[in-house]
Amino acid sequence: MNQRNPSVIPAGLPSGGAPSSQAKALLFSMKRIRAVEETIASRYNEQKMRCPTHLSIGQEGIAAGVGLALNRDDFMMSTHRAHAHYLAKGGNLPAMIAEIYGKVTGCCRGKGGSMHLVDEEAGFMGSTAIVGNTIPVAVGLGLSIKLRNTNQVSCVFFGDGATEEGVFYESVSFAALKKLPVLFICENNFYSVYSPLRVRQPEGRKIHQLAGSLGLPASHGDGNDAVRVYDMARRAVDGIRRGAGPQFLEFTTYRWREHCGPNFDNDIGYRTEDEYLAWKKRDPIVMLQESLLGDGRATREELDGMAATAQAEVDGAFAFAGQSPFPDPSEAYTGVFK
């Protein structure tokens, strides 16, 4: 094991001052995602969610911010770590939980599992489990938007690891060449599985600068500051809708739990407990909450109410999944072709 690669922790306080309706929408979106992910984590060991599952706890700010900046009919695509994105885009929660439980009421009727989510009605066109795999597909959606002249935006999420794949460069280049309405969102959580950035990318290189050199506007921000994410995403989306072509946003953040599965794994040696604790102090939910309480935009009761509402919805979704039937085994042998 190579020695550690301290992730870069943004300094300073979150940008406060967003209109309270937006800030509260962001906070609720994050709390809801957190409640879903925590519930999955706490129940995973019951061994009924029998598929690889990648949680976004700690990373909710980016999903919430970008999700709020998009319209329902905009497209979104994502990766193996997709729960937060799907939810922030308005994907059906009970159908997602049922999918993780392998039930016929799941969004893929049990064929896809946690790593393959879809909710076309919410514009969530799919998430897949091969790194970099959905980037060109989202660019293709962007091409279709341009051809059909519909003023939508196609947004794609991917991690820092995906920017190492050739297909990333190929896709971004084509989007830039054709000025396609694509919003690229890189969630830089500093690790690909257990591998820190420093064993994968040259020292000192910035992902957004690299992307910018491919011919599109690219910037970066603190992904744990949901308000800032929202502002940046909204501005980017406005530009894209005006026909200015694709944009690239890199957000730094941190995954709290293990790469795949429900546990904490700071003890196994690829990163330190201290690093995790430093990021935990910058919990995107707590930071926004404190900002709202601090200047009186929200009360404790309101926040408690949000948490209770979210948890009730999540409990309902788990109950739905639990009560749903499994698909008939014969369904495995259907649906290869339309």
Added chain:
Amino acid sequence: MRSISFAQAINEALSEAMRQDERVICYGLGVDDPKGVFGTTLGLQEKFGDHRVFDMPTAENAMTGVAIGASLNGIRPVMTHQRLDFFLLAMDQLVNNAAKWHYMFGGRRSVPITIRLILGRGWGQGPTHSQNLQAWFAHIPGLKVVMPTTAEDAKGLLLSSIFDENPVVFLEHRWLHNVQGHVPEGDFRIPIGKAHVVREGADVTIVSMSYMTIEALHAMEFLEKNGVSCELVDLRTVSPLDWDTVFNSVKKTGRLLALDTGSATGSVAGEIVARVSMGLWSSLKQAPRRLAMPDFPEPTSPALTQGFHVRAEHIAREVAEMLGKAIDHGQIAAQRKHPHDVPGNWFNGPF
């Protein structure tokens, strides 16, 4: 002889190869991480240094080309991927370059690289983490394709693969990593291209590879109690395939059941049925049979994988049918103590 796991056997082979020959290097996503690719690469970086054992960018195609380039100048790279599915990004370098280099440049240089790919199964690995595409690789002239079953074969064949002068695709089934077996210490090699007659028998020849051999053994144990004697040929290498051993066995029994871990159409098992039918028509007592995966992507839900894979009970049923015998093959499944989607209680997902 001491007993170690398949995963430890892989680790020993890597260690032995690197100890013997400083030109051997080993890289891949996570080879130096705390889990060490299911334990197979643990400790190698400490022993041999980070210039010879290193993590890599998520760039499968480029890193395969890098292996090819390094091998042209005397290095022997061993590349590892935690799933075969991830390696599909590298088909260009593998198929257009590695497989053809020696041939298309008139035999000047060969490409001595070894590519370890892990075949996923169970716990909802699903459509993109469970593909068994050995037939794709076997279809490409210029690639050797190795699929060991036992810990002993894993070590012996990996050492042979690393020191082979040609590109070798080395396929490890995830459900085998924990299987224990007697493994010789030190430099120990099993030749590529030699099948192994695991059990001799008289009534039916079962040809299998990798994890299917384990299911076949369970089936045979049951069949034996029911008075049926099978001969089991574990291919160990699916390309080049040891036709002599397969043919000799089928000549003896007159019956063939070919097993495959991949989907049926265009499978290695299909090729075996074809060649045996063409070459041994007059020795066959009946039409050869094949059991392979259905021609469908693997679904995720445990409800959908129920009955999806070929298990011992299916093999026993098929053999009994061939011989016109009535046996209660349901007993096999009834004796299984863990859920169908895990190889044993040691495996609780998620990966």
